[in-house]
Amino acid sequence: MIPSAERDMHRAYGTHRVSNARRAIAEASARIGCAFTVEDLHRSVTRILPGVGLATVYRAVAAMLGTGYIACVGTRCGKALYAVCEGGAHHHHLVCTSCGAVTPLPCSLEAQLATSARRAGYTLTSHEVTLYGTCNACSRGASPLER
Amino acid sequence: MIPSAERDMHRAYGTHRVSNARRAIAEASARIGCAFTVEDLHRSVTRILPGVGLATVYRAVAAMLGTGYIACVGTRCGKALYAVCEGGAHHHHLVCTSCGAVTPLPCSLEAQLATSARRAGYTLTSHEVTLYGTCNACSRGASPLER
């Protein structure tokens, strides 16, 4: 086993056990390279390893959310959208509404938001910021997926 | 009919027709005073006007989302959470995770976020910011709802 691949598995699943199915699922997540639904992921996974069940993908997604390897970056047509998170540092996501590309954005608002919250009498525990826009390629008219 | 109440109905439903059910739904939304699920809203509405169906509430919620009278401020246990939006100006929401209180927060990040996005090669079309925390009352240990 290539060490870097093993490291990725640890990033994805933490102390959970790693099966062939989960290996394929983490690999497929990374390969997709943009925001994906569980269904998208399942389709990709079965190309790598046929026979993996949808429930298994859902369970692996839950595990990967737990470790922060992936994050929910919105919804599309009632389905949750996920994306692989690059580093471990606190960040947000910039999602292309045309092709689904996802770019991580370091969070520089922490102090500012906490101040606003405090002024309103709240003690901030967490915040969610998601930016939606069109990426360079899509702005130039490159093949977008259907929204 | 009290003029101010009529004005509220217009804010809630725009050019849609206003029935007794919808009047009760808009009124209940405003009375709740914090974040609510469709189910919560349905319960409140039937106290004002018994016999209103759940589907009617869902359809009214869709209409009120369309006019911006209410907005989605997150989810709780898989159910969408909504809150009445005060003014018309662009703002975000500060949600108390303990009691569900919602405080509108004027958006002061527009320029900053657009710049971050542009730097990443994106043309920003929209953004969502939701802050979660504990309100003053809950911090002091006042009766919280179950999470």
Added chain:
DNA sequence: GTAGGTGCAAAGGATTTGCTTAAAC
């Protein structure tokens, strides 16, 4: 050897939709 993962199928549950009747405008 055992806790944890898999696959399948069935259940769960929020939300939507079809249809007929009733009410707004």
Added chain:
DNA sequence: GTTTAAGCAAATCCTTTGCACCTAC
């Protein structure tokens, strides 16, 4: 009068769960 909403019930569909078997550790 016509168009739009209500109410009911059934359908939809994403997601979760139960269970028996298998596998990573």
